[in-house]
Amino acid sequence: MKGIQVKYMPMSNSSQFKAEVKITLIDSSDIADILVKMGSTRKDSDILNKTFVYDQAGTFSDGTSYSRAKNIITVGLGTFPRLDHFFGEVYIQRSDGSLSDPISFSR
Secondary structure (H helix, E strand, O other), X not given: OOEEEEEEEEOOOOOEEEEEEEEEOOOOOOEEEEEEEEEOOOOOOOOEEXXXXXXXXXXXXXXXXXXXXXXXXXXXXXEEEOOOOOEEEEEEEEOOOOEOOOEEEEO
């Protein structure tokens, strides 16, 4: 992975917020899954713990979404009540089952 960008924004006319992560890949070959964990404290996953199948685009019943345009993956993490702080990690799982080092994000 090359980098990560997090967006956290209020939804119009609502007390809910939505979160989105954009991941820029250096190499997009041999990827099986994208693993995302999000928690109220570091290393926790009490808010979200989800595996996205690489290149299986769509909006899912849990409110998350996944899309890819060339080397940029956009993952919608869903909607939440206002969160003053959250922490997360993204991992790339290769076809051989190995995991990348995590890239962390926070707000």
